[in-house]
Amino acid sequence: MSVTERVLARVEAEFDAYQGRWLDWLRIPSVSAQPKHAADCRAAAEFARADLASLGFTARLAETPGHPVVLAHHQGPGGNAPHLLFYGHYDVQPPEPLELWHSKPFDPVIVDGPHGKRVVARGAVDDKGQVAMWLAAMRAWHAETGSLPVQVTAVIEGEEEVGSVNLEAFLAAHRGELRADIAVISDTNMWDIDTPAITTALRGLVYLQVDVKAAARDLHSGMFGGSALNPINALSRALAALHHDSGSVALPGFYDGVAEVPADQAAAWAALGFDEAKFLGGIGLSIPSGETGRGGLERLWARPTCDVNGIWGGYAGPGAKTVIASEAGAKVSFRLVPGQNPQAIIAAFKRFMRDHIPADATVTVSEFAHGPGIEVPSDSPFVAAARAALAEEYGRPAVLAGCGGSIPVVGSMKRLLGLDSLLMGFGLDDDQIHSPNEKFEVSCFRHGLRSHVRLLGHLAGG
Amino acid sequence: MSVTERVLARVEAEFDAYQGRWLDWLRIPSVSAQPKHAADCRAAAEFARADLASLGFTARLAETPGHPVVLAHHQGPGGNAPHLLFYGHYDVQPPEPLELWHSKPFDPVIVDGPHGKRVVARGAVDDKGQVAMWLAAMRAWHAETGSLPVQVTAVIEGEEEVGSVNLEAFLAAHRGELRADIAVISDTNMWDIDTPAITTALRGLVYLQVDVKAAARDLHSGMFGGSALNPINALSRALAALHHDSGSVALPGFYDGVAEVPADQAAAWAALGFDEAKFLGGIGLSIPSGETGRGGLERLWARPTCDVNGIWGGYAGPGAKTVIASEAGAKVSFRLVPGQNPQAIIAAFKRFMRDHIPADATVTVSEFAHGPGIEVPSDSPFVAAARAALAEEYGRPAVLAGCGGSIPVVGSMKRLLGLDSLLMGFGLDDDQIHSPNEKFEVSCFRHGLRSHVRLLGHLAGG
Helix, strand or coil: CCHHHHHHHHHHHCHHHHHHHHHHHHCCCCECCCHHHHHHHHHHHHHHHHHHHCCCCEEEEECCCCCCEEEEEECCCCCCCCEEEEEEECCECCCCCHHHCCCCCCCCEEEEECCEEEEECCCCCCCHHHHHHHHHHHHHHHHHHCCCCCEEEEEEECCHHHCCCCHHHHHHHCHHHHCCCEEEECCCECCECCECEEEEEECEEEEEEEEEECCCCCEEHHHHCCCCCCHHHHHHHHHHCCECCCCCECCCCCCCCCCCCCHHHHHHHHHCCCCHHHHHHCCCCCCCCCCCCCCHHHHHHCCCEEEEEEEEEECCCCCCCCEECCEEEEEEEEEECCCCCHHHHHHHHHHHHHHHCCCCCEEEEEEEEEECCEECCCCCHHHHHHHHHHHHHHCCCCEEEEECCCCHHHHHHHHHHCCCEEEEECECCCCCCCCCCCEEEHHHHHHHHHHHHHHHHHHCCC | CCHHHHHHHHHHHCHHHHHHHHHHHHCCCCECCCHHHHHHHHHHHHHHHHHHHCCCCEEEEECCCCCCEEEEEECCCCCCCCEEEEEEECCECCCCCHHHCCCCCCCCEEEEECCEEEEECCCCCCCHHHHHHHHHHHHHHHHHHCCCCCEEEEEEECCHHHCCCCHHHHHHHCHHHHCCCEEEECCCECCECCECEEEEEECEEEEEEEEEECCCCCEEHHHHCCCCCCHHHHHHHHHHCCECCCCCECCCCCCCCCCCCCHHHHHHHHHCCCCHHHHHHCCCCCCCCCCCCCCHHHHHHHCCEEEEEEEEEECCCCCCCCEECCEEEEEEEEEECCCCCHHHHHHHHHHHHHHHCCCCCEEEEEEEEEECCEECCCCCHHHHHHHHHHHHHHCCCCEEEEECCCCHHHHHHHHHHCCCEEEECCECCCCCCCCCCCEEEHHHHHHHHHHHHHHHHHHCCC
16 A cells, blocks of 8 residues: 555545534634634634644744735655645635525535535635645645655735735745745636546736726717717727627737647547537526637637726716716726737737727726736646546546636746646536635545645655 | 887896896706606796796696696787797706716806806706796786786796606697797707807707626626627627718618708808817817718708717726626617608617627617707798897897707697797807706896897787
8 A cells, every 4th residue: 555545545534524624714704805804814824824833834824914824834755855835815705695695604514415515605615625625635644654745835825815915025025935846726626526627727817997088078969969079989989899700809919929729738628528508508698709710618718808897988877868978988808818918918908099099089098907828837747746646536637727717826926936836626616606605515625635645645756 | 118128128127136036946956867856846847837927827737747847828918919839948957977066056156257157057058047038038028017918828847858758748638728829949059159049950869778688697707708798898899880980870771861951051051150179179179070071060950970878887996807797788869850760760770789789698779769850940920030139139140050959849849739949049059058067158148038028029019
């Protein structure tokens, strides 16, 4: 029996205790957005710190202008063992609206579902459940071997749900203490409950606001219509011009650097049998939008997009007001893929708006976010170890998946610490994160925990 | 000294009292669009009713499903005296946005301007100021002679700013009681502060709202961008398609029935020396918008237009929210000229929106107003009397003008009561009607009042 097999046997024998620790953590209402829960956030941080300390970590709470970061180090076996930086967050989304919960959000319950037992609580999966898996995997290794098979640094922040506003400063300030070979992040989903996934592509984001000012005041559309510039007409025309009829984005240079999906990747995605009509059916739609001639997963994971996230101007009340507004505005965002340059796209958008809106109007573009698309090298020894671990645990290969959204910490790790990320997560699409009745399947927790045990074993050379 | 001259002398002697009644009326916030102001609308109606009753009218409030209509009759001298139906409205536009007002919208102030004193308040001119002039003219006639020199029926409605939704039913129901020779309407502008105008051409109006519903809930733009239909993107594209690059309206059939301006009319307008750059300069613009290759007055008075009056959807707060909205909407209006069929344009718009928005979205079009463009005969004895009165008061002939706005009641008067309308108004282009800081020049009020006194004198044969 290999060491990993002995650790796995211990997981099975002691599973109730690991699950109990996870549930205890969920009972702490660490809602980072709500000042009344500041002490709870600190308590949740302390819970994790103590957990790590009991496994032989040197563990402390590092203060920030907001909630503290749990920062812990374990030397493992020393020598040339790989050094992993595990990242997670102990804070959770506000539970409101409370009346939609079937049980209390911070009183976790174990209920029966179509996949067996599941735990229902705020944070069940995002991100306490995902973190509790790797904490438990380390606990099992420590209990069985008295140490860990690799070097580990743990960073568990308390402000992910409020935009990680202090994380970059923390990473920069502790750069020397955060040296590692790879960041391991569990905050993503499986392909489905039977099929594990490693996320290797994340879209980036540019988020802008455009404001158009025309006349000095609102005008009567009868008295001025036909002579005075209407900023809503003008803005609509400019926004409409952002897309070709084919659904592709018309911003000059937008696709510079965008690579086609490699054939093997495309074939692997096609083999997944993604049912886009079913995916859209869950939100009341049926007809795919976006670029024609591209597959569903390709459009969601590997193609950049442009969405108007908000628009306003003129009269929006009941009935009629015959006004030509003096100004109008919109929030416009671009999801980016690796190869695109966010700054070039911001510049192109500014030029495009100025070019498409009549000279008589003032055009102002404000920036709210920008980060590039990220590709995680899938040929690294860390991804190889994760693929091996997941294949052994699930009896089938892991999907190398994209993610349409951004995980800003991945960019921060790369930019500030030079670290690539291994994104191995065990959530499901229906886990209701950020919504009432958030849940995590106990089987996902158990197999995820076991996968983390195997990952550590593989990285140790086992 | 003629009777008219005696009445004019009384106007001068008692001017402050007439002005005071006007200001008192402005203090009643009769915003017809806002249900919270229903009682204020009724109070403004009662104010006018009492005013008319004090001049010997039999005056009452006629109920409608909405705000009441002030309905009053004065027999004048009896016999064969002409019978004038004066129409006006006591309701006003919503004052929002309040933060842009320099004084309280319903607390009228008298301030100095380049043309002397002016009154600033919501409704200062539109239409309480314009109605207050003819009420004051009748008050002066009544005070001086104990009666009026003509028969008068007064109709002052309370829903003009919300599309006069109940006026047509009211006119039809009271047809027998509303017999007259001509409708007199003061809701239009002068050519400039020294030059009076009689409006003989009015644009019509179709006012619609389009609502686009896509997904069943707001979506994360990262998770769904590239697959899910974005209703703001779709609506922007559909609205943009309403215009050709030349500025003409792209709705199929839109120009059916639109005639070119007759040569003599075009020559008369050209002789006015309209300075469009100056006209636009007054509102902070400089470059004419609208159809290329058409003159300024032609575009404002004799060409139909399309304006988006309001638009909304998604996130409009501070910063970034990466959302794909579930719905979006817009208010869209068309200014029409004689010959265009409003119902055909409504139908064309509905088809256009359905054709231009992806099938996966629900498209709903609501109607708030529709009325055709109107041409008023300029050779009647009533227009002759008005031209004489205005020439005497101002020392120069009145311009026979077009009006870019709609006065739907003109069409209703013709269709339901068989009445032509005499449109003699005293507003100025910079009065900011429907905008913050609406104002009316006291000199316009005074000369307008005096012109109404003269008109009554001329029609009585004086």
